[in-house]
Amino acid sequence: MRRYRLPVIIFFAVYAAVAAYGCFRLNFTFDFQQFFPRGDEDLAFFLEFIDEFEGDDNFLLVALEREPTVFDSTFLAEVRDFTVAVRNLPQVDGVQSLTTFGYPIKTPFAITTVPAIHLEEPARYAADSARIMADERFVGNLINERGTALVTVLKTPSLINLEQSQSLMRGLDSLMAQYDIPDYHYLGPAYFQTELVAMSIREVVVSAIVSGLLVTLVMFLLFRRPLGIAVALVSIALGLLLFMGTLGIMGRELNAIAALYPVLMIIVGTSDVIHIMSKYIDELRKGLDKEAAIRVSMKEIGLATLLTSITTAVGFATLLTSRVDPIRDFGINAAIGVMIAYLTVILFTTSLLSYLSVDQIVKIGRQQAFWDRLLEGTYQFTQRRATAIKIGAVATVGLCVWGISMITTNYRIESTLPNNRKVTEDFQFFERELSGFRPFELAITTRDSSQVTDFPVLQEIGKVEDYVKKFPFVQSTASITAVYRSINQAYSNNRADAYVLPATERRYREYRQLAERVPDVNLNMLVSRDRRKARITSRLDDIGADSIKVFLNNTRDWINANVDTSLIEIRSTGTGLIVDKNAEYIRRSLLQGLGLAILIVCLLMVGLFRNWKMLVISLIPNLLPLLIAGAMLGFLQIELEAGVSIVFAIIFGIAVDDTIHFLSKYKLARRRGLNVQESIHLTFRETGKAIVLTSVVLFFGFLVMLFSESPPSVTIGLLISLTLASALISDLLLIPLLLRWLDRGD
DSSP: OHHHHHHHHHHHHHHHHHHHHHHTTOEEOOOGGGGSOTTOHHHHHHHHHHHHSOOSOOEEEEEEEOSSOSOOHHHHHHHHHHHHHGGGSTTOOEEEOTTTOEEEEEOSSOEEEEESSOTTOGGGHHHHHHHHHTOTTTBTTTBOTTSOEEEEEEEOOTTOOHHHHHHHHHHHHHHHTTSOOOOEEEESHHHHHHHHHHHHHHHHHHHHHHHHHHHHHHHHHHHBSHHHHHHHHHHHHHHHHHHHHHHHHHTOEEOTTTTHHHHHHHHHHHHHHHHHHHHHHHHHHTTOOHHHHHHHHIIIIIHHHHHHHHHHHHHHHGGGGOSOHHHHHHHHHHHHHHHHHHHIIIIIIHHHHTTOOHHHHBOOSHHHHHHHHHHHHHHHHHHHTHHHHHHHHHHHHHHHHHHHTTOBOOOOGGGGSOTTOHHHHHHHHHHHHSOOSEEEEEEEEEOTTOOTTSHHHHHHHHHHHHHHTTSTTEEEEEOTHHHHHHHHHHTTTTOGGGOSOOSSHHHHHHHHHHHTTSOHHHHTTTBOTTSSEEEEEEEEOSOOHHHHHHHHHHHHHHHHHHSOTTTEEEEEESHHHHHHTHHHHHHHHHHHHHHHHHHHHHHHHHHHHOOHHHHHHHHHHHHHHHHHHHHHHHHTTOBOOTTTTHHHHHHHHHHHHHHHHHHHHHHHHHHTTOOHHHHHHHHHHHHHHHHHHHHHHHHHHHHGGGGOSOHHHHHHHHHHHHHHHHHHHHHHHHHHHHHHHHTTTO
16 A cells, blocks of 8 residues: 555646646536426427427517506606617517507508507607507406516527526626616526526535535634644545536536535535545554554445445436436436545545554544544444334334325426515516416317318417417417407407407408418417428426426317317427426436446345345434435425425435445354344444444435525425435434344344
8 A cells, every 4th residue: 555655646646737627627517408308209299390490499588567547658758768779689589678668550541550669759758558468368468457567588599508698697697787677587598597607617616615614613623733623624625626617527417406526526425435534543453563463444435435436326326317307417417426426535534544644634622532422322222122123113204104295396496586586586476476487388289181271270370379469367368360369450440359250251361361461470479481390389387297287187188179180289388388397207207317326236235244134224214314315305295306306316326325334234243153143233333333423414415405595305305304314314223123023043
């Protein structure tokens, strides 16, 4: 070991320099298409759909407020100027606002237009306001019901990327600063991407700093010597640097879940460091020299730590069963990180430790007596209260089954947005005052040789559109019928009640001549060029994925019962539907992934212990924390969505670590000829302290995520912390009982 330690330290120093360069190449990204489930037939249909039409996410809404009414000449002039100026921003393909909108109206000579708002004639504002507020096309879309906010609609590219989004938002913020409009709100994919990426970067930095401070405090309390603290902190920081730098060098993109990486690497590295340093200190205190102490530590703890790292990496790698790319990426990245942390500790940390004596690493004092009393008391409790422990375990399982039955997947967008941030306040404003965000599409395909502009087909489309508009959470509904409804209204002196389809085919044919004059560029967003396909496009309130699924099923049943399906075929589609399908895939992949993880861990346990009894003992205490995590989701009514689903992989991957350390020490004691009771007792004394300490670090390490602005991150931190605490209790109380029971004949 002595001849290799200097080259090892030099190697890690060079690797650290390369990794530091890699950190500057890290890319953060966030967009909703990342959460599209791969290989889904509805996704394939949707991608074909937007090839023929425009996407349903190609908008950015700007709501401009003025109390008590927007009908003020100065304010309206500013909104008009803003609407004109915003057309020059990058990524803006078109703009619409009430300040530039004109009603079509039929005169004896031709179809002409009159402005929706006569900007230069304040005396007509009252009449303009009454007409606008009675028009379903505008209320909720371009003006709120209270008449205190106007909306400027920006048309943007479909599936806009991060660079385009940031360019657009920089230009928009700069433009807004030129106007005296203090209360404004944004809504759209470009805004979400820009803000959530900025949040992800903040989260990574904050979580790294807070976790680092926590670990520093733990190491101070544990070692009380500058050199011991320094070795531990340098090892942990180096593991984090190498991990983040490796991701940058590999070109891996960091998404909304990236805030977990610093916490994960710091606490996993801390766990490995505590185990290896505690063992090294114990061996030095037994009288071994440094070289012999390092060899024993690497042989006994190094093997156990390798197994725990593999099982943790396996837990993360099972996320590859997910169809959602951010979750798959997290699984791959986290598995890489766990192995980097292990190699850093087993090579770099041990190389540094081999230079230090026990007095240089740790200050032995009253704390050792405390640990001895605590662990001895726990050991005695497992002997005296075995029946109570069994009853408690059975009762806990019963409560868990009840809680798991209450799990909901009614995912809402708002539940993933950061706390106390403008992006969330803006989202809530549009949900409360206007038409919300979640897109909803119905794709219509004609049968035989019919076209969507045929009168019978148009009537069927109108029936479906009128049906979905009855639901209060369905907003901003539009289809090809809008063209014919508008013409009918124009022929009726723009009466609000005349915004309906023509009643007769004769009147329809008269309108069709005018409809054919509508430019193709405007119609293409509602009708395909061959007139065989059309869309009904809407936005839904954020009522939750499960609630929307019920609405879609009811709509499908109504269509089958009330629409002539020999004329048209109707299918739900849109980005909202695709993202919502994640709930179904999350449940399926969660079970598949956990099943795979349990199988792999079983094989590892069989290979390690070559004893089916040990396999049973290792599984039972680690399945209980999974049940507890599921029960907490149910009892706390936490929605099971993409981010939260990774909790189970983390819990299983990390919880099994302490079990492996406990059973590895027990196995070594049995090989020395000790009986069951003596082996358990020795394991408590020599391994119990490290297990408790690492669990405490894990508990508070993940609890750091309570400082996060992201609700899913807060949820993940709380769930993991509490369930890992339960895993510690399960290991210390259940494993001794299981060992005594299964080995009672020995």
